[in-house]
Amino acid sequence: MARKFFVGGNWKCNGTTEEVKKIVTMLNDAEVPSEDVVEVVVSPPFVFLPVVKSLLRPDFQVAAQNCWVRKVGAFTGEISAEMLLNLGIPWVILGHSERRSLLNESNEFVGDKVAYALSLGLKVIACIGETLQQRESGSTMAVVAAQTKAIADKVTNWANVVLAYEPVWAIGTGKVATPAQAQDVHRQLRKWVHDNVGAEVADSTRIIYGGSVNGSNCKELAEQPDVDGFLVGGASLKPEFIDIIKSATVKKINC
Numbered sequence: 001m002a003r004k005f006f007v008g009g010n011w012k013c014n015g016t017t018e019e020v021k022k023i024v025t026m027l028n029d030a031e032v033p034s035e036d037v038v039e040v041v042v043s044p045p046f047v048f049l050p051v052v053k054s055l056l057r058p059d060f061q062v063a064a065q066n067c068w069v070r071k072v073g074a075f076t077g078e079i080s081a082e083m084l085l086n087l088g089i090p091w092v093i094l095g096h097s098e099r100r101s102l103l104n105e106s107n108e109f110v111g112d113k114v115a116y117a118l119s120l121g122l123k124v125i126a127c128i129g130e131t132l133q134q135r136e137s138g139s140t141m142a143v144v145a146a147q148t149k150a151i152a153d154k155v156t157n158w159a160n161v162v163l164a165y166e167p168v169w170a171i172g173t174g175k176v177a178t179p180a181q182a183q184d185v186h187r188q189l190r191k192w193v194h195d196n197v198g199a200e201v202a203d204s205t206r207i208i209y210g211g212s213v214n215g216s217n218c219k220e221l222a223e224q225p226d227v228d229g230f231l232v233g234g235a236s237l238k239p240e241f242i243d244i245i246k247s248a249t250v251k252k253i254n255c
């Protein structure tokens, strides 16, 4: 099965109204491959979701960067999945390593969030990835398998899940995984999904790479057979995000 290339832009905790409008204008003016070739999703901070949604071209979608684990209620400071749906936001990023490490989100908590968001009809970009110390001690696969298992234990329908492999040591460091390193983990991850969830889910689920992706390294990464797209941080705020979206055509040519 052909997996449609997916490019997500995670703006993290950046931007003012003016800056956000400038990025949207840059995106709206860009010539990119059609929706048949690449799915583009940008993820501004919560407060900018309405303005981005109202101004953004219709062939690009919007994601929140997080949502609450259960339904609405007395959870000061949280934003619920129901609210995202109410605003017409179709996607949410969950389990980003910055939330796992800075806010102590556990594998189980992330699994619960993914299950709840999916149950309401949101689409989820679920993030996993190992730290440098875990990689150096040879436990990369054990770590990402445990993170994925915590999701798989609670999710039955994978149609609306994109798995984002984001090695922590590559995030915001400029130290991108080599194409071979990314492919190696993506291949093993797909095998894990094959063996523990099912062949069809393994074949159809997009596994995207995140961590210092930029306009120069995206093509080589996109050429890897198990790399189905990217989750881009810093470079998603810049014009080179367009080049990253265009790297989807590498896949099309190879198909």
Ligand SMILES: O=C(CO)COP(=O)(O)O
Pocket: 010, 096, 166, 170, 171, 172, 173, 174, 210, 211, 212, 213, 231, 232, 233, 234, 235
């Ligand atoms: O965390 C990331 C995307 O979610 C990656 O961030 P950078 O592209 O800035 O390394």
